[in-house]
Amino acid sequence: MMFGGLIILVLFTLLILSGAIPGLKKKEVLRANLEMWGFKSEALMKDFISRKQDPAIAGIIVKYREIQEEQYESILINALAEGTGPDIFMLKDSQIFKHKNKLEPLKKTDGTESVSAMSAENFKNTFVDATHTGLLENNGEILGLPLFLDTLALFYNKDTFNSANIPNPPQTWDEFLIAAETMSKISPIGDIIESGAALGETLNIEHFIDIISVLIFQSGGEIIDQEKPESVIYKGITEKQKDGTVRTVIPAEKALSFYTSFANPQKENYSWNKGKQNSLNAFVAGDTAMYIGFAKDIPVIKAKNPHLNFGIAPFPQLKGAKTKINYGRFDFLAVSRLSQNKDTAQAYILYITSKEPNADYLLKSGLPPARRDLITTDSKTPAELRVFYGQSLSAKSWLIPDENQIYLIFKDIVESLSSKIFSPSTILTRANDRLNQLLKK
Template sequence: MNKKIITLFLLFAFILSSGFGCKQSAQQVQNAMKPVALTIWGVWDNTEDLAPMITAYKALHPFITVNYRKFRYSEYEAELLNAFAEDRGPDIFSINNTWVRKYQSKLIPAPAQIPMVYPVTQGTIQKQIVPETRITQSLTPKNVKDIFVDTVYDDVIIDGKLYGLPLSLDTLVMYYNRDLLNNAGVTDIPAYWNREFQQTVKRLTKQDLKGNIIQSGVALGGSRNIERYSDILSVLMMQNGAQMMTNGNVSFQLIPPGSTDTSYNPGYSALRFYMDFSNPVKEVYSWNNDLDSSINSFVSGNLAFMFGYAYHLSTIKTRAPKLNFGIAKLPQIEGAPADTNFANYWLNVVSKKSQYTNEAWDFVQFMAKSEQVKPYLAAVKKPTALRSLIKEQRDDPEMGVFADQVLTAKSWYRGYNAIAAEEALADMIDSSIEDETKIPDAIGLAASRIQQTLSQ
């Protein structure tokens, strides 16, 4: 008798719970699959560049809509800051790798775990869509170090937390005008900053009877009329052994601790080498601040060697479709134990004011996966930040040079005002050109100014 009562009780309980389960399931579907709209802001990508990623993501999460908005670089930061001040900022936005500290207070790092709801169809005759929650593990610092090239880890991991992920990673290369080199009888592209490089520049530079440069061998030695002058000078210092930062302090003006030659300052030496190309009394004189910008000079056919990034490729092709040019690796210090290249790239980050931080971080990590990145890179012609794609990109006739350098590419500035740091380097170059005796003071002042930008 007792067994029958217990059995009937359990059956009654099952019926009640089943009935309530149906009602709760319907409510769960409505709540868990409520439409979510993510907004992304960026500078360089067009809507069609990200469309395949967005489409693939929506196939997994049909209740999530991703909208992308592109801005002009000149207006981007002002728009960002105004939007955040008015609480209308994007969920996801792009920043340069040197801006992470500047925007850190406005960012939310990736959570360790992300609960995401997926629609699952159940039933055979009467089908219904029910939500299924799956827990996704975010990338750990070790994952970032294993999956991406080294400099990404250095830029995006702060205090053990992940603050952003790139879709690509650009490196500084040397563009050259084949016709100018052919006319000068130059058969080999210089691979080192040695005597051969200097003699090649000398052969390629032409002056008129008044001493005006009418054809430049290389865009070196100046500041604001040279594309990415700060990156060029920085990598020269780094290649020469200068430590740009030591224990969180600017140190490129100092002799590195532990140096065997305490009389040799690698940062100072690199600056002197750089300046020689804008010194009229030097045989390598090939540039001055009165010349047109390096990109304008190159596309007009008046510059033999220009240093730039992959993003300059489309500009050159658009503005000078008939220009006969090539791309070579960035020259290195001959005899150095390892190559040193320079990285410049953008990260997708998540705003701490977003209402959908889990969904935003899930999408950022989805975009950075190799299966999404591979077709994106092929379409936009950018170098990879993923180790797994380097080998394949090396065979690309245009991206191969860039891909060859990503493993040894570095950046160094991790302060709060990258633009102010660049201006400090420009002023250092200009004051040194005006008076070489002021170089020690100029390099010290620049270091001091940049040091001020390392704290808020």
């Protein structure tokens, strides 16, 4: 009997240690000194990275280094090349493709509980669709975890709208056109005295690439096919006409024609040109009635003009569209392939992007969530952010190969269309080729 009892005790102990009896296995406490680099302020990140309410990461000590955003990428890449980089670093969504080979994918779960692993399905169920682009590989690998998702919205000057007797901000692009025309004042010689909307140019329009991108998406097109990957900016779609016939259209061509019309003196909605100041500054100064921007622009606008009477409305949609399409950008945390503490670093970023720590980060940063379980538009959501919270689930994004080169390509598209030297098909064919060249690098 004693011998049998001893065998049972040994087996019971082994089951506990193996975790076969849930809840009885002692949770492993991870220990490591980790270094994290980023371009967010140390003041913002300090409390965020010091959270250790999960006993599993209580032994992790993280040192954060803030680097100015303008210098961040070059300093980080040089440090990684020299083998002196951090364990964890922050990147923008536009840097995923360019630096993918420097990122250590998260470990995949094997069906057992793990603090340092995540499945592709869990990632999809946790984070909104716009973050899947780039971060979630075709083979199910997860390259990093998003901190937030910021979306484009319509900022409007309430005083200008009231003076023009326009009771509400436009919800559709048709309404946007009418509002822009109504609030723009053009002199007899074609000078813009008052601007109804800041759109149509490149150098003096904040976020012009993002605006053009979402217009392409709303028109039924795409820019990059991530699975291949290859450019599809010049790919046509079939569209049913009012007379019942079907024809092939190029969504990018439609989107760009609409965008550039605001800087075309021959159009009724002419409201912007190269001579105007930066669109954000113009909005702050009351020189344009409508500005398209992100939630991150709110504190900038308030700091520059605390007395500006402005509102924020959802990003306009196509009239009659069955599905809302918005546009989102995000920053994310990733683990370096060169880290000597990969498992611990992955456990740490999984923890600080989990619900409660991430909620604290969003509260301090004033940015909307990328996590599905944090998307609420109730009284607890800051009033000025409710529009952005309401757009996270309908937002799209695309795989940007190289932000600097994309800027040059899109700038060339807009300026070439405005000059009318080349046909739209020639311009977009050239852009398509340049995008494919970037994707092959």
